[in-house]
Amino acid sequence: MKPNFIQWEEKFSVGIPLIDEQHKKLFALVNDIYAHINTDHSKEIAYFEKIKDALVSYVINHFSTEENIMNLNNVDNKIVFEHKIEHAQFIEEVNRVISDHKKWDMNEVAFLIIEWIFNHIEKMDKNSFNANMRVSNE
Numbered sequence: 339m340k341p342n343f344i345q346w347e348e349k350f351s352v353g354i355p356l357i358d359e360q361h362k363k364l365f366a367l368v369n370d371i372y373a374h375i376n377t378d379h380s381k382e383i384a385y386f387e388k389i390k391d392a393l394v395s396y397v398i399n400h401f402s403t404e405e406n407i408m409n410l411n412n413v414d415n416k417i418v419f420e421h422k423i424e425h426a427q428f429i430e431e432v433n434r435v436i437s438d439h440k441k442w443d444m445n446e447v448a449f450l451i452i453e454w455i456f457n458h459i460e461k462m463d464k465n466s467f468n469a470n471m472r473v474s475n476e
């Protein structure tokens with residue numbers, strides 16, 4: 339059995355359990371991509387075609403969770419603005435991979451996603467969220 343590609347650790351926590359759970363799920367999605375790296379490129383293509391819609395909708399859903407929490411907690415406009423730009427750019431990038439996915443191998447896809455997530459959690463998410471924030475109106 340292959341080892342996990344990436345393991346979620348406490349150092350990735352942004353202080354909000356809901357967001358941490360979603361990040362863990364993103365790590366799991368990347369690990370699943372990693373587990374499907376195959377020297378037979380046609381198998382990678384078939385796998386990616388099966389998961390691509392679920393991947394993109396999970397990412398979109400996660401970003402809207404984060405953006406809602408920022409709105410609810412009156413996060414500084416400049417931070418929200420920059421944060422949303424990064425989200426939009428990533429969705430664009432994922433769509434670009436999807437539109438010519440036959441050129442991509444799963445190793446490249448896994449690295450692209452995980453590199454982005456690591457960077458984004460450190461630079462944006464940790465800067466935007468803290469443990470005292472409300473996650474819903476209730």
Ligand SMILES: [Fe+2]
Pocket residue numbers: 404421425458462463
């Ligand atoms: Fe984010």
